[in-house]
Amino acid sequence: MTSDIVFFLLAAISVFTALMVVFSKSPIYSVMWLIACFFSIAGHYVMLNAQFLAIVHIIVYAGAIMVLMLFTVMLLNLNKESEPHKSILSKSIGIITGGMLFLVLLAAMRSTQLGPYSAPETTDVGFVQKVGMKLFTDYLLPFEMTSVLFIAAMIGSVVLAKKERNI
Amino acid sequence: MSSPVDYTAIFIQFIVAMGFVVTTMVVSHNAGPKRKTSDKLEVFECGIDSEGNARMPFSIRYFLTAILFVMFDVEVIFMYPWAVNFKALGAAGFYEMLLFVGTLLLGFIYIWKKGALKWE
Numbered sequence: 108m109t110s111d112i113v114f115f116l117l118a119a120i121s122v123f124t125a126l127m128v129v130f131s132k133s134p135i136y137s138v139m140w141l142i143a144c145f146f147s148i149a150g151h152y153v154m155l156n157a158q159f160l161a162i163v164h165i166i167v168y169a170g171a172i173m174v175l176m177l178f179t180v181m182l183l184n185l186n187k188e189s190e191p192h193k194s195i196l197s198k199s200i201g202i203i204t205g206g207m208l209f210l211v212l213l214a215a216m217r218s219t220q221l222g223p224y225s226a227p228e229t230t231d232v233g234f235v236q237k238v239g240m241k242l243f244t245d246y247l248l249p250f251e252m253t254s255v256l257f258i259a260a261m262i263g264s265v266v267l268a269k270k271e272r273n274i
Numbered sequence: 275m276s277s278p279v280d281y282t283a284i285f286i287q288f289i290v291a292m293g294f295v296v297t298t299m300v301v302s303h304n305a306g307p308k309r310k311t312s313d314k315l316e317v318f319e320c321g322i323d324s325e326g327n328a329r330m331p332f333s334i335r336y337f338l339t340a341i342l343f344v345m346f347d348v349e350v351i352f353m354y355p356w357a358v359n360f361k362a363l364g365a366a367g368f369y370e371m372l373l374f375v376g377t378l379l380l381g382f383i384y385i386w387k388k389g390a391l392k393w394e
Contacts, residue, residue, distance in 0.1 A: 110278070153278050154278050156278060159355065163351055167344070167347060167348060167351060171340075171348075174343075178337045178340055181332060182334065182337060235354065235355050236355075236358050236359060238355050239358050239359040240359055240362065243356060243363050243367050250374065251373060251374060251377075254378050257349065257381060258377060258380060258384075261385055265384070268337060268338040268341075
C-alpha cells in the first residue's frame with residue numbers, strides 16, 4: 108500500500124529530525140531541525156485528512172513560532188566563552204526528572220493493550236468547512252475566548268518587553 | 275471531498291522546490307574552480323571588517339514585533355474557516371466575527387498607544 112509507505116517514510120523523517128533536534132550541538136541547528144520536524148508532522152496531518160490542521164501547523168508553528176524560537180535563542184547570548192558549566196547537582200536533577208518521565212512513559216506503555224486498530228477509512232472532520240461550521244456554532248464561546256487570550260498575551264508582551272518612558 | 279491522495283501534487287512540488295535549491299547549491303559549490311586566499315575567506319559584511327561574532331545579544335524590540343506578529347497571524351488563521359462558511363453562517367456568523375475582531379482591535383489600539391510598534 109502506498110499510504111503505508113508514505114506513513115513509514117514520514118514517521119522515519121519525524122523521528123530522525125526530532126532526534127537531531129536533541130543531538131545538535133548548536134541551538135540554531137536544533138531550531139532548523141525542528142522546522143523540518145514540523146513539516147513532517149504536517150505531512151502526517153494531511154495523511155489523517157486533517158488538512159486545515161496541516162496548513163495551520165505549517166503557517167503558525169513552522170513559520171511564526173519558529174521565528175520566536177530563533178529570536179529566543181539569539182537573545183540568550185550563547186557565546187562559546189561564556190558557556191556556563193553545569194554543576195553536578197543540576198546534572199543529577201536533570202537525570203532524575205528525565206528518568207521519572209521515562210518511568211511514567213514505561214508504565215503507560217505496559218498498561219496499553221497493543222492490538223489491531225481499524226481507523227475509519229474516510230473522515231471529513233478535518234476539512235475547512237467542517238471545522239468552520241463546528242467552530243462558529245458549537246464551539247463559539249471558546250472561539251470568542253481566544254480573543255480575550257490574545258489581548259492578555261498582547262498586554263503581557265508589551266508590559267514585559269517595552270521600556271516605559273520616563274515622564 | 276478531497277483525500278490525502280490529492281495532495282500528491284503539492285508533495286511533488288515541494289520535492290521539486292527543495293531539489294532545485296539543493297542541486298543548485300551543491301553544483302555551484304563543487305563545479306567551479308576554487309582559489310582560496312585568506313582575504314577571500316574572511317567574513318564579508320558590506321565591505322566593513324566584522325567585529326565580534328554572530329552570537330551578540332540583540333534588542334528585544336525584534337522579539338516584541340515578532341510576538342505581536344504571531345498574535346495577528348493566528349487571528350487571520352481563524353478568519354479562514356469563517357470565510358469559507360461565510361454564506362452558510364449568515365448574519366450571526368458575521369456578528370460573531372465582528373466581536374472577535376473588535377476585541378482584538380482593542381488590543382491593537384492598546385499596543386499602538388503604548389508605542390510598542392514605534393522604533394525609537
